[in-house]
Amino acid sequence: MSMMRCYLVLFLSLAAVTAYTFSPSERHYGSQVLRITPQNEADLEWLRDFERNYENALDFWQGPTRLLNRGVDVWVPKSMIRQIRELLLENEMQFNVMIPDVQGVIDEQFTKMAGRTRPSTLADFDYSVYHPYDEIRQWVLDMATDHRDIVSEFLVTESYEGREMRAIKISVKPNAAKKSIWFEGGIHAREWISPATVMYIANQLVTDYKSGDQRVVKILESWDVFIVPSLNVDGYAYTWATERMWRKTRSLNPDFGCVGTDANRNWPYKWGGDGASPWACSNTYRGETALSEVEMKAITSYALARTKEQEIRIFIDWHSYAQLWLAPWSYDDAVELPPESPDQLKAAQAGVDAQFAVHAFEYIAGPSARILYEASGASNDWGFGGLGAKYSYVMELRDTGEYGFLLPEDQIIPCGEENYAATLALAEYVLDNDF
Ligand SMILES: [Zn+2]
Structure with missing residues (x-):
């Protein structure tokens, strides 16, 4: 193999191993997803109020549905876990921890992807x-x-x-x-x-x-x-x-300083x-x-x-x-x-x-x-x-x-x-x- 060709092969193989450097910078240590399971219509009604009251403080991965046996999944930051658990207990809601460590799951998944190379x-x-x-x-x-x-x-x-x-x-x-x-x-x-x-x-x-x-x-x-x-x-x-958990678009809403619109609430029919x-x-x-x-x-x-x-x-x-x-x-x-x-x-x-x-x-x-x-x-x-x-x-x-x-x-x-x-x-x- 000529020296030139040898360099070329070396160069190509270096290019091929460019690995991901992705990893979201927002961290959510200690946060959990709680799953609340409504037992009856009254529970569902309570959960609808709960969502209305907390929708800006918590992230409802799955809000209350019309299906009785479906859980309500809510992502709770570490600082609010005790408060929310107490609220649920006081109101006799049945709940369990769906994801005990959200950041742990995110880290594990990104670690697994870290060594990968791009498909050529x-x-x-x-x-x-x-x-x-x-x-x-x-x-x-x-x-x-x-x-x-x-x-x-x-x-x-x-x-x-x-x-x-x-x-x-x-x-x-x-x-x-x-x-x-x-x-x-x-x-x-x-x-x-x-x-x-x-x-x-x-x-x-x-x-x-x-x-x-x-x-x-x-x-x-x-x-x-x-x-x-x-x-x-x-x-x-x-x-x-x-932010691994981002849902919306990334357009700036200048009046509020908040970013993003829910694109699936933005369609021009019954908007x-x-x-x-x-x-x-x-x-x-x-x-x-x-x-x-x-x-x-x-x-x-x-x-x-x-x-x-x-x-x-x-x-x-x-x-x-x-x-x-x-x-x-x-x-x-x-x-x-x-x-x-x-x-x-x-x-x-x-x-x-x-x-x-x-x-x-x-x-x-x-x-x-x-x-x-x-x-x-x-x-x-x-x-x-x-x-x-x-x-x-x-x-x-x-x-x-x-x-x-x-x-x-x-x-x-x-x-x-x-x-x-x-x-x-x-x-x-x-x-x-x-x-
Ligand atoms: Zn969706």
């Missing part, structure tokens, strides 16, 4: 681990390059902080009769399983199509699939660099009602106006423009956690359900059955506000009422409250497998029953 090609991309934003962006570019026969990529927008939000479209044998599926991940920054799952699904669709899987060939000959792996790109980057806060420092801040966020303005106009060419019939906004398929309506639990609701729920149930068949993880389908809680300006309502996708859902992925947002990496593939099965089942159900 798409073939190196590891679907069983979480990826920082620049790798997700690169994944989009690589998918379109390596699979250019069926995958194209597009720039949705530059984010508030100037990151590129990119997405892919999987399209085989284009023809006018095709309808499309819209998947978006990562609207809530800390829900890392969401981008990981939609990327897993995208890769499986492409891989199985190319290997001639007859189910997937049939589905992709009928459906084009749009996948936006990470919608809230600034928030996601922030969870890697600064500004119940289940969305007008207070800029809240984790469910609805924004100054509908579509106040540049990312939201771009994603809605991009999706709407697509419908001029081709109907978007399935729309799923992927979240975690709770294992729920949430159909319209989100904004009001008392309003009459749309006439399409029975079809929406039947199709979702086909997906639920498929999910269960893979790893026996149980998901529940239902109208959002009636099984979870009210949320106005939410994606599933806009997907249906604004975009016109009949089958519009919010999907809450794993788990049901063991790790919550800190779902370990060893669950990414199983979660991907059951939701890939759900995707195929849903696409087939609609194709067979209502295309």
